[in-house]
Amino acid sequence: xxxxxxxxxxxxxxxxxxxRIVRASxxxxxxxxxxxxxxxxxxxxxxxxxxxxxxxAILPVVTLLAMAVGGLLSxxxxxxxxxxxxxxxxxxxxxxxxxxxxxxxxxxxxTVALFVVxxxxxxxxxxxxxxxxxxxx
Amino acid sequence: xxxxxxxxxxxxxxxxxxxxPVLALREVGLSVQAGEIVGIVGESGSGKSTLxxxxxxxxxTGASVTAGSVRFEGKDILALPEADMRKLRGAGMAMVFQDPxxxxxxxxxxxxxxxxxxxxxxALSRADKRARAVAALKRVGLPDAEQQLGRYLFQFSGGMRxxxxxxxxxxxxxxxxxxxxxxxxxxxxxxxxxxxxxxxxRDEIGCSILFISHNLGAIAAICDRTVxxxxxxxxxxxxxxxxxxxxxxxxxxALLACDPSRIEIPTRNLPVIPGEVPDLSAPPKGCIFAARxxxxxxxxxxxxxxxxxxxxxxxxxxxxxxxxxx
Numbered sequence: 001x002x003x004x005x006x007x008x009x010x011x012x013x014x015x016x017x018x019x020r021i022v023r024a025s026x027x028x029x030x031x032x033x034x035x036x037x038x039x040x041x042x043x044x045x046x047x048x049x050x051x052x053x054x055x056x057a058i059l060p061v062v063t064l065l066a067m068a069v070g071g072l073l074s075x076x077x078x079x080x081x082x083x084x085x086x087x088x089x090x091x092x093x094x095x096x097x098x099x100x101x102x103x104x105x106x107x108x109x110x111t112v113a114l115f116v117v118x119x120x121x122x123x124x125x126x127x128x129x130x131x132x133x134x135x136x137x
Numbered sequence: 138x139x140x141x142x143x144x145x146x147x148x149x150x151x152x153x154x155x156x157x158p159v160l161a162l163r164e165v166g167l168s169v170q171a172g173e174i175v176g177i178v179g180e181s182g183s184g185k186s187t188l189x190x191x192x193x194x195x196x197x198t199g200a201s202v203t204a205g206s207v208r209f210e211g212k213d214i215l216a217l218p219e220a221d222m223r224k225l226r227g228a229g230m231a232m233v234f235q236d237p238x239x240x241x242x243x244x245x246x247x248x249x250x251x252x253x254x255x256x257x258x259x260a261l262s263r264a265d266k267r268a269r270a271v272a273a274l275k276r277v278g279l280p281d282a283e284q285q286l287g288r289y290l291f292q293f294s295g296g297m298r299x300x301x302x303x304x305x306x307x308x309x310x311x312x313x314x315x316x317x318x319x320x321x322x323x324x325x326x327x328x329x330x331x332x333x334x335x336x337x338x339r340d341e342i343g344c345s346i347l348f349i350s351h352n353l354g355a356i357a358a359i360c361d362r363t364v365x366x367x368x369x370x371x372x373x374x375x376x377x378x379x380x381x382x383x384x385x386x387x388x389x390x391a392l393l394a395c396d397p398s399r400i401e402i403p404t405r406n407l408p409v410i411p412g413e414v415p416d417l418s419a420p421p422k423g424c425i426f427a428a429r430x431x432x433x434x435x436x437x438x439x440x441x442x443x444x445x446x447x448x449x450x451x452x453x454x455x456x457x458x459x460x461x462x463x
Binding site for chain 1: 193223234254
């Protein structure tokens with residue numbers, strides 16, 4: 001329960017942004033000739049959107065989400081301080097206040113490592129979704 | 138006699154958007170009998186694809202039917218509720234598009250896409266659907282059909298892709314197959330193979346085919362009857378041998394004269410029809426071809442010619458032709 005407000009504060013800003021990207025991406029895919037083909041076979045619209053279009057439209061969003069990890073981490077520092085949540089952000093801030101630099105360094109290293117790992121993970125997800133990308137791996 | 142599989146009459150379609158509305162099709166009429174292959178020939182922008190999409194009721198938003206009817210097996214499909222129309226798509230009538238690379242889904246295996254087409258039949262198990270897909274792929278000449286189901290579009294060659302698209306269209310044995318420029322993206326040898334395949338499939342399944350092309354050679358090879366479309370109007374229609382051998386309309390004649398495969402004396406400059414296609418946001422009052430016609434009379438500019446019969450099942454829309462008015 002104590003996570004609801006901090007989670008909202010951290011995530012809400014991304015909602016509109018992501019929704020816009022998904023919408024633009026989806027509109028582009030829905031205009032593609034292969035979607036017209038799926039319609040020409042009378043496939044239910046729900047299946048066309050969920051299976052034929054989303055799989056393609058989601059690709060740019062996955063990459064974007066990985067980049068968002070960086071923003072979320074920096075946001076977490078502030079959020080944790082405001083809501084007094086024990087977390088890596090608060091740990092770094094507290095350590096910096098008492099000039100405990102080894103802890104600051106360790107904390108920053110850990111968050112950077114997380115961010116660095118997020119990108120290849122996103123690439124793997126994209127490759128899993130898109131066989132055309134898989135081919136070039 | 139049974140009603141024709143497809144009967145289009147007086148069909149007019151308008152595209153409206155930010156610019157002036159364009160009258161893409163005007164009073165187009167044609168019919169396709171059971172088991173017949175009817176060709177639609179015309180240059181780019183003549184409305185061939187618009188006509189095909191209108192039959193499938195898949196026109197883009199902004200396009201609207203302003204007049205006319207499209208009857209499929211006697212039923213007016215323009216009046217059909219969308220849900221009923223969807224049941225017809227794929228099962229009653231199927232369409233193969235020009236470029237299979239963009240017309241099929243790039244991220245789903247072809248087997249998945251083929252099996253999805255059979256979604257309507259709850260009696261079919263996954264294995265049944267799989268078997269049907271394999272059989273269809275084998276029929277269109279894809280080697281190792283079983284192994285191909287898991288592969289993706291980009292892993293096939295152009296000819297193979299079009300074979301897959303045809304196999305997909307025939308999975309449900311439709312009564313009408315609409316082939317929209319399906320050989321345009323293929324080279325000549327592949328084209329001949331695909332045309333042979335279409336003809337064989339027609340004989341096997343007994344479906345009618347609406348074959349759209351700007352390639353007169355392809356039309357000559359497989360069509361029983363041919364309809365010549367110019368700037369959104371049917372200007373001549375008849376048995377293919379008559380259209381290609383004894384054309385009456387000046388446009389058809391000019392079109393035939395421009396066909397590179399018919400030119401006997403090699404020249405550096407290929408013949409062209411002088412002039413430009415009329416602006417369809419304000420189509421001319423008289424004959425649609427009058428402005429480019431070498432034999433135009435004054436009444437060609439002022440009065441629209443009526444359709445007249447010049448032979449058995451051969452009709453022309455031209456003032457210069459004396460024939461029985463229809």
